[in-house]
Amino acid sequence: MEQIAFTLISLFTLACAVGVVLCKNAVNGAMCLLLCLAGIAGLFIQLHAYLLAFLLVWVYAGAVVALFLFIIMLLDMQGGKPLRIRGLQGAAGVVSAALLIVGLNLLAVRGKLASVAAPGHGVGSRLELYSDQLLTTYMLPVQVMGFLLLIAMLGVIVLSRRTDAAPSK
Amino acid sequence: MTPALNAYVMLSASLFAIGFLGVLLRRNTLVIYMCLELMLISATLALVAFSHFNGTEDGDVFVFFILTVAAAEVAVGLAIIVALFRARQTVQVDELDSLKH
Amino acid sequence: MNPVHTAFHVLMAPLISAALITLFLGKRGTMASAVSTAAAAFVAVFALSLALGGERFSASQEWLRFGSFSISMGFKFDDLAALMLSIVGVVGLCVHVFSLGYMHDDDAKARYFGGLSIFMFSLIGIVLADNLFMMFVFWELVGFSSYFLINHFRLKREAAAAAKKAFIVNRVGDFGFILGIILCYWANGTVNLSELGEASASSHLAYSRLIPLLLFCGAVGKSAQLPLQVWLPDAMEGPTPVSALIHAATMVAAGIYMLCRIDVLMVPDASAVIAWVGTLTALYAALCAVTQRDIKKVLAYSTLSQLGYMVAAFGLGSTGAAMFHLTTHAFFKALLFLGSGSVIYGCHHEQDIFRMGGLRSRMPATFWTFTIAVAAIIGLPFLAGFFSKDAILLLAYERRPAVFAVLAFTAILTSFYMLRLWKIVFLGAPRTEAAGHAHEGGISMTAPLALLAALSIVGGYRGLYPRGYAGILSLVPESRGSAHLVILLTSLAVLAIGAGAALSFYGMDGTDALEVGFPGLFGFLNTLQRSFDRFYDWYVDRVQQRLAMFLNFFDLVLLAGAVVRGLFAGSVEIVGFGVRALHTGRLSTYVYWFLGGVVVLWAFAAGVL
Numbered sequence: 090m091e092q093i094a095f096t097l098i099s100l101f102t103l104a105c106a107v108g109v110v111l112c113k114n115a116v117n118g119a120m121c122l123l124l125c126l127a128g129i130a131g132l133f134i135q136l137h138a139y140l141l142a143f144l145l146v147w148v149y150a151g152a153v154v155a156l157f158l159f160i161i162m163l164l165d166m167q168g169g170k171p172l173r174i175r176g177l178q179g180a181a182g183v184v185s186a187a188l189l190i191v192g193l194n195l196l197a198v199r200g201k202l203a204s205v206a207a208p209g210h211g212v213g214s215r216l217e218l219y220s221d222q223l224l225t226t227y228m229l230p231v232q233v234m235g236f237l238l239l240i241a242m243l244g245v246i247v248l249s250r251r252t253d254a255a256p257s258k
Numbered sequence: 259m260t261p262a263l264n265a266y267v268m269l270s271a272s273l274f275a276i277g278f279l280g281v282l283l284r285r286n287t288l289v290i291y292m293c294l295e296l297m298l299i300s301a302t303l304a305l306v307a308f309s310h311f312n313g314t315e316d317g318d319v320f321v322f323f324i325l326t327v328a329a330a331e332v333a334v335g336l337a338i339i340v341a342l343f344r345a346r347q348t349v350q351v352d353e354l355d356s357l358k359h
Numbered sequence: 360m361n362p363v364h365t366a367f368h369v370l371m372a373p374l375i376s377a378a379l380i381t382l383f384l385g386k387r388g389t390m391a392s393a394v395s396t397a398a399a400a401f402v403a404v405f406a407l408s409l410a411l412g413g414e415r416f417s418a419s420q421e422w423l424r425f426g427s428f429s430i431s432m433g434f435k436f437d438d439l440a441a442l443m444l445s446i447v448g449v450v451g452l453c454v455h456v457f458s459l460g461y462m463h464d465d466d467a468k469a470r471y472f473g474g475l476s477i478f479m480f481s482l483i484g485i486v487l488a489d490n491l492f493m494m495f496v497f498w499e500l501v502g503f504s505s506y507f508l509i510n511h512f513r514l515k516r517e518a519a520a521a522a523k524k525a526f527i528v529n530r531v532g533d534f535g536f537i538l539g540i541i542l543c544y545w546a547n548g549t550v551n552l553s554e555l556g557e558a559s560a561s562s563h564l565a566y567s568r569l570i571p572l573l574l575f576c577g578a579v580g581k582s583a584q585l586p587l588q589v590w591l592p593d594a595m596e597g598p599t600p601v602s603a604l605i606h607a608a609t610m611v612a613a614g615i616y617m618l619c620r621i622d623v624l625m626v627p628d629a630s631a632v633i634a635w636v637g638t639l640t641a642l643y644a645a646l647c648a649v650t651q652r653d654i655k656k657v658l659a660y661s662t663l664s665q666l667g668y669m670v671a672a673f674g675l676g677s678t679g680a681a682m683f684h685l686t687t688h689a690f691f692k693a694l695l696f697l698g699s700g701s702v703i704y705g706c707h708h709e710q711d712i713f714r715m716g717g718l719r720s721r722m723p724a725t726f727w728t729f730t731i732a733v734a735a736i737i738g739l740p741f742l743a744g745f746f747s748k749d750a751i752l753l754l755a756y757e758r759r760p761a762v763f764a765v766l767a768f769t770a771i772l773t774s775f776y777m778l779r780l781w782k783i784v785f786l787g788a789p790r791t792e793a794a795g796h797a798h799e800g801g802i803s804m805t806a807p808l809a810l811l812a813a814l815s816i817v818g819g820y821r822g823l824y825p826r827g828y829a830g831i832l833s834l835v836p837e838s839r840g841s842a843h844l845v846i847l848l849t850s851l852a853v854l855a856i857g858a859g860a861a862l863s864f865y866g867m868d869g870t871d872a873l874e875v876g877f878p879g880l881f882g883f884l885n886t887l888q889r890s891f892d893r894f895y896d897w898y899v900d901r902v903q904q905r906l907a908m909f910l911n912f913f914d915l916v917l918l919a920g921a922v923v924r925g926l927f928a929g930s931v932e933i934v935g936f937g938v939r940a941l942h943t944g945r946l947s948t949y950v951y952w953f954l955g956g957v958v959v960l961w962a963f964a965a966g967v968l
Contacts, residue, residue, distance in 0.1 A: 102269070102273065103276070109276075110289075112289075118289050133303075136266075138321075141302075144325060153329055164339070178947055181282075185951070185954050190276075194268050194271055197267040219318065222316070223319060226316075226319075230323050237326070238330055248338060354946075358944030358945070
């Protein structure tokens with residue numbers, strides 16, 4: 090049962106990922122990314138990481154992809170050009186992607202990962218465990234994250250200032 | 259029967275490779291950025307899978323950080339793209355080559 | 360006064376004038392013109408006094424010494440130099456006076472007169488030089504002055520291109536010239552003309568066919584012989600008095616003068632080559648002149664043709680005949696050019712002959728002086744050109760009949776195109792309004808014309824020349840007996856045929872009768888005229904540029920990179936070239952390099968590498 094669900098969801102996710110890459114229109118691509126995120130959230134739920142699944146949907150799909158859509162609609166509504174696999178660059182791209190897929194999958198197959206047994210019940214479904222880790226073991230990264238967010242905010246404000254020339258009379 | 263770990267890792271690897279292909283071959287900066295995000299998502303999937311099969315929660319917690327970083331990165335990156343668009347009036351990456359020798 | 364000092368003052372006066380104009384009178388055109396004309400008058404007066412005074416001298420001063428090799432500067436004032444200096448002085452003064460009127464409204468008068476002065480200085484240097492090195496120095500200076508003056512109308516692109524072309528083509532000839540000088544020094548141990556003359560007299564001169572031919576290269580460039588004649592028609596972009604002085608009377612004649620100076624080095628084989636080059640130039644130029652519409656271009660090709668005559672005369676063995684024709688040519692060609700300047704000025708700067716006409720009644724002084732000059736150049740009996748041209752034809756008849764035939768045919772063409780020019784410009788009715796309102800230019804323009812016309816009439820009578828010139832003029836061949844009659848008949852016949860054909864063939868309707876009636880022939884002559892320029896353009900573009908790019912690459916990358924800066928520094932630079940090429944500015948390239956790096960790290964980690 091879980092296997093079937095996993096297979097379906099993973100196929101769906103892969104199809105949407107391919108859709109992101111192949112879509113001509115950037116908005117369509119953003120939609121495909123959204124669906125891809127939904128698929129990944131499904132996989133997270135299957136891995137018993139419920140909090141993360143919700144976080145993914147709220148933060149990633151809800152904020153980041155929305156921001157993407159805003160910017161796409163601000164900048165690029167001309168329709169867009171399709172993926173062009175021509176010439177040396179196209180060939181090199183396909184070859185390198187193929188190498189990656191084949192290589193990583195071989196690694197996954199040949200490695201000792203298949204023999205790892207699934208634990209009985211998921212660990213990551215209780216908020217206490219997260220907060221416990223976040224506030225003890227991972228305190229430093231949390232603070233660094235705060236700092237990072239501050240800097241990012243400042244950076245965005247600076248970058249999006251208008252660079253006006255002399256005001257028109 | 260639950261899927262084995264290598265299934266998740268294979269899926270993550272494939273997603274990563276597809277994202278990489280997109281980064282290489284698409285010419286719209288925004289689409290390249292979305293494919294970059296796809297690569298990040300595949301990394302989070304691998305992390306969660308490993309954490310689940312190991313029985314610890316370290317991987318899950320790490321995904322928090324990845325999410326945060328991804329959000330900050332997207333914000334700043336899109337701000338840069340907007341500024342670039344204002345300067346060059348284009349988001350096609352092959353028209354943005356003024357750093358060439 | 361000591362004649363050496365006089366000669367020195369004659370040399371220095373134009374230089375001082377040029378210096379004054381450059382330093383102080385840059386914006387004051389009228390003052391500059393006065394200074395320059397005063398210097399020219401000084402030169403004319405004292406040159407004539409030196410020549411007529413009969414003093415012949417040499418003086419020399421060592422200038423540079425490198426071990427056993429020394430270069431000296433000096434004067435060699437013999438009959439040849441006296442004659443040339445007189446011509447330069449008289450014609451120079453006429454042109455200066457003419458320029459006072461012609462260039463009166465020009466904005467850059469000071470620059471123009473400064474250029475004229477520096478030209479006079481350089482040319483007098485060539486005339487007085489006593490050794491080939493000094494002559495070469497002043498040769499290059501003359502080339503520079505010519506460049507400067509052709510480029511007078513600086514803002515015109517054609518003028519700048521023409522000046523560049525003149526200088527570069529002259530440079531090509533000068534390359535042969537300097538090789539000849541070096542070879543002469545190496546073979547004979549000296550380049551001093553007097554010493555070479557003494558060595559020749561005592562048969563100590565090294566026999567060489569190469570030396571005279573290489574030295575002749577300089578004359579080919581300066582006197583615009585085939586194949587370096589391409590610069591002279593373009594040089595007409597300069598103001599008309601410049602064309603009169605430099606490109607008709609004096610500078611182009613400097614090549615002939617130089618040939619006469621090195622007469623002692625000539626050998627029969629070299630003379631034959633020189634004679635044929637001159638003859639072919641005369642023929643080619645005459646063929647080109649027949650189709651020209653611009654009055655100055657006709658005269659330019661005519662100059663080329665007459666220079667060919669002079670070179671042929673020299674090649675046939677007589678410096679006297681060459682110098683005699685040079686003298687008479689200086690007079691009537693300068694007159695023709697100044698007359699054309701008067702015509703251009705009168706028609707408000709119109710140079711197309713088919714837009715003139717009817718100037719006979721409107722500009723009488725110019726008309727009569729121009730007619731005298733035309734008559735002189737076609738060899739009308741009793742005018743100057745008759746005697747000098749006959750001397751050359753006689754020489755050819757006696758020594759090389761083939762050359763005689765070609766020169767006689769060229770004489771027909773000369774009459775033909777000169778009468779064509781004369782008829783279309785002066786006779787008939789005015790074809791444009793500007794021609795209808797033409798008027799004379801004033802005394803400063805008419806007086807030199809009158810003086811030169813007088814000289815064109817009497818210049819042929821060698822008996823009338825003062826005693827001072829007897830030395831050189833006695834070298835002109837005299838005809839005797841049957842040859843005398845043949846030459847006389849030939850010259851009259853060519854005159855009649857050419858003039859008659861031109862007068863009857865060309866109509867007054869403002870079109871070129873040859874173009875209309877015989878378009879094939881006209882087209883052929885045009886192609887002939889352009890052939891040299893086309894060939895040179897092709898050569899520079901296809902052969903020379905490619906060689907230059909290859910040499911540039913070789914020098915930049917291999918020599919400067921690897922060899923000069925040392926192997927390490929050079930290879931660093933070459934590697935730098937390569938690394939710089941990695942900066943393509945394209946995102947995808949950087950991502951590929953990223954992938955490459957990941958693969959390498961991966962292989963490393965997997966133990967493969």
